[in-house]
Every structure is written in C-alpha cells, then in structure tokens.
C-alpha cells in the first residue's frame with residue numbers, strides 16, 4: 001500500500017510554532033480532523049508544496065522526497081475549500097483548459113475528461129456553463145479537475161461545507177470510491193465526513209498529532225467511557241463539560257456523557273465523534 005511518511009515536521013509563523021514535530025504516515029483514505037486553528041490548513045499547504053516546512057522530511061513510500069517539488073506536484077490532485085472556475089465556459093471547456101495547463105496533450109485530455117465526467121456523474125451536465133451548476137455539481141467539477149492526470153495522492157479540503165444533505169451524501173460516496181485506488185487525504189472539522197469516507201484518521205490539536213490509526217482503534221479509546229441516561233435538567237447541568245449531547249424527552253432529557261469510571265459492561269456503542277471530543281477536550 002502506498003503511503004506518505006512525515007518525519008519531525010515543524011512550522012512556525014512569527015515565532016509561534018504552528019506544527020510541532022509531526023511524525024506519522026498517511027495511507028488509504030485518511031481523514032485529518034482537528035478543531036479550528038489546530039494547523040490543518042498549514043499541514044495541507046506543506047503537503048501540496050505551497051509552503052515548505054521549517055524542518056523535517058516528507059517522502060512518498062520512503063523514496064521520493066517533497067524536496068523534489070516538480071515530481072511531487074505531478075503526483076498530487078488538490079481540491080481546496082474555496083476555488084473558482086471560469087463562469088462563462090461549459091464544464092468540458094473548463095476541464096479541457098485546466099488539463100492543458102497541467103501539460104496533458106489535448107486529444108488525450110478529451111478522452112480522460114470523458115471518463116472523469118462519468119466517474120463524477122456529470123456526463124449529462126457537461127455542456128452546461130459553470131455559472132448554471134449547483135454547489136454540489138461545482139464540487140464534483142472540482143474533483144474532476146483534481147483527478148486530471150490520475151494523481152497518486154488526492155487532497156481535499158473541507159469537502160462538504162456548503163452542500164445540502166443529498167449532495168453531501170453523494171459527494172461522500174464519490175470520495176469513498178476514489179479512495180479505493182489512491183491515497184486520499186481529507187481535511188475537515190466535520191466528523192461525519194470522516195466517519196463516512198475514511199478508513200484511517202489523524203487528529204491534530206494545537207499543532208500536535210494526538211491520534212493516528214484506524215477508525216476502530218479510535219472508537220476503542222472511549223469504549224466503556226460513555227453513558228446514556230434520562231436525567232433532569234439540573235442533573236444534566238451538574239455534568240458540565242462531560243456532556244456530549246442532550247435530547248429533550250418530555251420533562252427530562254436523554255444525556256450522553258463521558259463517564260471516567262470505565263464500565264466494561266456498558267452497552268453504549270462509542271462513535272468517532274465521542275472519541276474525537278474525548279481526545280480534543282481532554283485537559284480543558
């Protein structure tokens with residue numbers, strides 16, 4: 001399996017250390033989670049070669065180094081959270097233009113675009129102008145442009161922000177499919193995106209990697225530590241920052257909360273969100 005190996009990556013801005021000694025591997029479909037300001041965007045900018053780290057090393061499969069920028073760029077397809085496309089051209093014209101900019105020969109590009117439109121389910125909209133597309137369709141054009149040249153690493157920033165529920169589900173399914181035969185890195189603060197799309201997870205907090213591993217390993221961290229009980233509002237208030245969620249039920253509420261006293265017999269199944277909150281709120 002292909003992987004990207006990061007070793008002791010550091011990055012500071014104006015004497016503030018943003019990324020602290022990051023050492024971990026990215027493989028398969030990998031979700032990078034973290035609260036606002038954790039350093040996700042900074043790490044993505046380093047991985048897309050837009051900015052260099054201050055120190056440390058990144059390699060693909062222990063050989064190609066990120067210092068070989070031109071080679072690495074040819075491996076990467078990138079969909080930033082905010083991207084703009086020419087509004088008055090059709091989907092096909094837009095992709096053809098971007099393919100040529102990527103150095104793909106025109107006749108090859110036409111064939112590639114045809115199969116990409118099939119893959120992202122936009123064949124029937126290919127003659128529409130960009131300005132006529134919905135938010136979800138635009139994101140799919142974004143993925144198609146990122147896939148031009150068949151990159152080994154696809155990087156997607158905040159994939160579902162601004163999409164309605166139907167498009168969100170469709171886009172997650174597409175990302176899941178694309179992750180089968182390449183490394184796909186998704187950076188987000190929406191836990192559900194990762195839950196639905198990724199097999200591996202990394203959690204960044206205040207510039208440090210506090211977890212990497214499989215989804216199941218993440219859930220195992222909070223096994224036996226989650227309780228669900230019908231409580232009065234006063235009882236729920238007393239739990240303060242142990243509370244994960246509350247659901248009003250007549251005059252009481254169903255409270256899901258962290259129970260530090262481990263209960264191995266607990267029949268509450270932990271979710272990725274429980275484990276994420278547990279790790280990121282710890283010590284606050």
Ligand SMILES: Nc1ncnc2c1ncn2[C@@H]1O[C@H](COP(=O)(O)OP(=O)(O)OP(=O)(O)O)[C@@H](O)[C@H]1O
Pocket residue numbers: 013014018034035036037038039040041042043189
């Ligand atoms: N170019 C820059 N110059 C100075 N500080 C920066 C720069 N880029 C990022 N930072 C700071 O680095 C920290 C991490 O920012 P970053 O955008 O990487 O986090 P993030 O996890 O992507 O957050 P968000 O989810 O809010 O986008 C923040 O404190 C930010 O202010």
